[in-house]
Amino acid sequence: MTSPSTPLLDIATDLTANLAASDRYQRLLGAVQRVVPCDATAILRLQDGELVPLAAAGLLPEVMGRRFPPAEHPRLGRILSEVGPVRFRDAVLPDPFDGLMAEGDGDALERVHACVGCALRVGGEIVGALTMDALDPVAFDGVDDEAIATFAALAGAAMHTAGLFEALERSAHHQGRIAAQLLRDAQQREGAEILGISAGARRQREEVELLSGSDLTVLILGETGVGKEVAARAIHARSPRRERPLIYVNCAALPESVAESELFGHVRGAFTGAVDTRPGKFEVADGGTLLLDEIGELPLSLQPKLLRVLQFGEIQRLGTERSIRVDVRVLAATNRDLSEEVRAGRFRADLFHRLSVYPLRVPPLRERPGDIDVLSGYFLDQARIRLGLGPVRLTAEARALLAGYPWPGNIRELQHVLLRAALRASGGRRLAPVVIDAGHLAGALDAPLEEAAPRPEPTAAGALALPALPPGMPLREATDAFQRRVIEAALAAAGGNWAEAARRLGLDRGNLHRLGRRLGVVRQG
Numbered sequence: 001m002t003s004p005s006t007p008l009l010d011i012a013t014d015l016t017a018n019l020a021a022s023d024r025y026q027r028l029l030g031a032v033q034r035v036v037p038c039d040a041t042a043i044l045r046l047q048d049g050e051l052v053p054l055a056a057a058g059l060l061p062e063v064m065g066r067r068f069p070p071a072e073h074p075r076l077g078r079i080l081s082e083v084g085p086v087r088f089r090d091a092v093l094p095d096p097f098d099g100l101m102a103e104g105d106g107d108a109l110e111r112v113h114a115c116v117g118c119a120l121r122v123g124g125e126i127v128g129a130l131t132m133d134a135l136d137p138v139a140f141d142g143v144d145d146e147a148i149a150t151f152a153a154l155a156g157a158a159m160h161t162a163g164l165f166e167a168l169e170r171s172a173h174h175q176g177r178i179a180a181q182l183l184r185d186a187q188q189r190e191g192a193e194i195l196g197i198s199a200g201a202r203r204q205r206e207e208v209e210l211l212s213g214s215d216l217t218v219l220i221l222g223e224t225g226v227g228k229e230v231a232a233r234a235i236h237a238r239s240p241r242r243e244r245p246l247i248y249v250n251c252a253a254l255p256e257s258v259a260e261s262e263l264f265g266h267v268r269g270a271f272t273g274a275v276d277t278r279p280g281k282f283e284v285a286d287g288g289t290l291l292l293d294e295i296g297e298l299p300l301s302l303q304p305k306l307l308r309v310l311q312f313g314e315i316q317r318l319g320t321e322r323s324i325r326v327d328v329r330v331l332a333a334t335n336r337d338l339s340e341e342v343r344a345g346r347f348r349a350d351l352f353h354r355l356s357v358y359p360l361r362v363p364p365l366r367e368r369p370g371d372i373d374v375l376s377g378y379f380l381d382q383a384r385i386r387l388g389l390g391p392v393r394l395t396a397e398a399r400a401l402l403a404g405y406p407w408p409g410n411i412r413e414l415q416h417v418l419l420r421a422a423l424r425a426s427g428g429r430r431l432a433p434v435v436i437d438a439g440h441l442a443g444a445l446d447a448p449l450e451e452a453a454p455r456p457e458p459t460a461a462g463a464l465a466l467p468a469l470p471p472g473m474p475l476r477e478a479t480d481a482f483q484r485r486v487i488e489a490a491l492a493a494a495g496g497n498w499a500e501a502a503r504r505l506g507l508d509r510g511n512l513h514r515l516g517r518r519l520g521v522v523r524q525g
Contacts, residue, residue, distance in 0.1 A: 024158050025055030032151055033057060036116075037139050038132040039103045043120075043155050044068065044076075045128040051076055054128075054159070060100045068096050079117035079129050085148040088115040089137050097133055113137040118152035122160045130155045194227070194234055195378055196371030200363040204231065207360055212238035217310060219295075219355045220333040222362035224508035225412030228333040229293065231362055236289045241329060244288030249281050252294035259302055261318050270319025282315050282326050289329045295355065296336035296347060303348045310354045330355070335508065365407040365414065372402050372414070379415045380436075383422040390433040392422050397438040404479050405445070408515040409507050420444035442482075484519045487512070491521070 025043050032041050040058030044051035051068040070077035073096040079086045088095070095115055114137050120128040130152045134140065194205050211218055212235050220228045229248070236246040254262055261270075265280030281290060292298070298306065309315055310330060314323040332355045341347035365372070376399075380392045394402070398421075407413055418436075421444035425436045487501070494500035498516075502509040 026057070028151075028155055028158050029055055029057040032130075032132065035147065035151075036132055036143050038116075038134050039139075040097060040101055040133045042097070042131050043128065043159070044131070045159060046080070046126060051129060058102050058133075059097055060102055063097065063100050075115060075117065076129060076131075079131070080119050080126055082119065085116055085118045085145045085152070087140060089113070095133060097131075101133065101135065103135070114139045116140050116143070116148055118148055120152055120156035120159060122156050127156060127159055194230060195374050196368060197374060198368035198370040200368040201371055204360075204362060205234075208234045209238065211235050211358060211360065215239075215329050217329070217355055217357045218331050219338075219357075219359045220331060220362060221359055222333075222335060223364050223410055224335045224511055225410035226362045226364050227411045228335075228362050229291065231360060232289075232291045232331045232333060235331060236291075236329075239289070239329070241288050245285055246289045246291060247281050247285040248291045248293065250293050252297035254298075256299040256301065259299055260305065263302065264305065264315045264317055266318035267320045270317070274319070277317070280315065280317065282309060282328055283324065285328045286326045287328075289331060292330060292332045294334060295332040296334040296338055296341055300346065300348070303351045307348065307351045307354055310351075335510070365410045369403060373399065375411060375414055376402060376418060379418045380422065382415075383419045384434075386419070387423055387426060388430045389422065389426050390431050392425075392434045392436065395435060395437045398436050398441050401438045401441050401479070406479075406483075406515065406518075408511045410511075413507075417441065417444045445482075445486075480519055483515070484521060487516055487519065487521050 029041050029043065032038070038058070040056070042056040042059060042063070043054045045054050046052075049069065051070060051073075053064050053066065053068075056063050068076055070080055074093045075086075075088055076096055078093075090113070114134040115131065117129055117131040119126050120130060130148075132140070132148075194201055194208060196202075208231060218232075218235065220231050222228050233246065236242060249263065251259075260266075261274075261278070261280065263280050263282060265278055265283055266274050267277045268274055292306075305315075309326070309328075313327065314325055316323055338347055338352050338356070342349045342352050365375075376394065380394070383389070384392045402414070409416075421436045421440040422434055424443055425440045426432065426434045486505070490501040490504050491498070494504060498512060499509050502512040505512065507515075
């Protein structure tokens with residue numbers, strides 16, 4: 001008889017291998033036959049009170065289509081009722097595989113003379129049986145119970161492992177369908193459409209259409225809030241990868257200590273706290289698109305590794321030298337001047353050129369004032385849904401104020417201003433029609449600095465009045481004056497700290513600097 005050590009090692013190795021369940025069972029039965037002198041062996045699963053063959057060796061193919069209720073097969077009933085291996089050396093009790101042995105003489109009534117079986121248990125629960133049959137009545141005399149019990153334990157583990165894999169595959173398929181639906185829902189909810197009638201919006205749509213049909217790496221450029229992520233979603237939604245995931249990574253939010261793991265993954269034990277192997281965002285996005293937002297903030301130490309992915313399509317998980325191939329389209333976005341970052345030594349020149357295969361500039365809202373009405377309609381409809389309001393409308397004065405405002409926070413600022421204005425104008429009434437006037441907008445524009453610039457008081461008629469303006473002052477000049485006062489108040493409250501003032505105003509610091517320079521605000525700090 002063959003030494004059981006090597007076959008047992010093979011079985012143990014198979015338990016952790018990525019095998020189909022049928023292959024896993026057949027390899028286990030092959031190991032059984034190398035150790036135990038049997039003519040046939042089978043693994044059966046207990047399902048709805050019947051034993052169902054999962055794999056068989058040395059039996060006729062028709063066995064796989066049969067079901068074996070233990071109550072109708074005394075040997076199987078006895079095997080399931082005992083804790084350890086059960087042996088049968090006579091033909092008093094009929095064997096379930098009588099006449100089904102592939103190595104017999106072809107007699108349909110031929111009986112199995114020797115049988116050994118053992119119940120399969122997982123966590124104390126009977127899940128099936130392992131059987132071994134021979135035509136020779138003394139075939140199993142030299143096989144000890146411990147070896148049979150060991151094979152049964154491994155068979156139970158294999159059944160449990162296969163069940164886990166099957167459950168994971170079902171779950172993965174289900175989750176994949178859910179993810180695809182969520183992706184479609186997110187695109188519809190968040191928008192993958194570039195809205196506007198201006199020349200800038202039309203040009204951007206044309207470029208997105210051009211880029212969607214290719215797999216080129218795109219560097220999306222623009223100020224904070226202009227809609228760079230919308231452009232990325234639009235490219236992905238129209239590309240051949242649209243049924244695959246679009247994975248978003250904010251490089252500015254990645255601490256350098258975990259950035260490599262987040263992007264490229266890690267293996268167990270790669271660092272303190274790495275208790276499991278984990279794929280990175282590149283692996284998750286395999287077959288789809290990866291959006292690296294705020295790419296200018298990516299730590300310099302990680303830039304060579306990103307360059308390698310772009311050049312060769314290979315990543316290495318942290319803690320291993322094994323390369324993994326990935327098929328990912330990379331879209332990168334930034335509000336920084338990367339060429340200036342290269343000159344300052346904060347960004348690699350080779351990575352910059354690799355990323356900017358096709359630069360796509362998203363224009364600021366001040367360059368496309370003709371789109372404000374279209375965008376306002378879209379955002380007001382979103383506000384209606386989110387706040388549970390009735391129809392939401394703008395007065396002519398409100399539209400004029402929107403048109404004259406320079407929008408340093410761009411489209412994102414417009415969205416937030418309209419949401420706040422709709423909430424103010426609604427007075428908390430749900431499903432009621434809402435009319436937003438210039439007073440509501442002034443209050444919404446003033447919202448981040450309520451303590452510095454109090455809201456206008458209600459008039460006797462109940463409507464909000466605008467701050468007093470010099471007679472005959474054009475709306476644009478009045479708006480500039482209002483913004484100048486707000487910025488100066490924010491700077492005073494922040495002790496001259498522009499970064500803090502920008503935070504209080506809900507603006508990007510660079511955008512606040514540009515607006516301050518245009519308005520002639522004296523630079524402080």
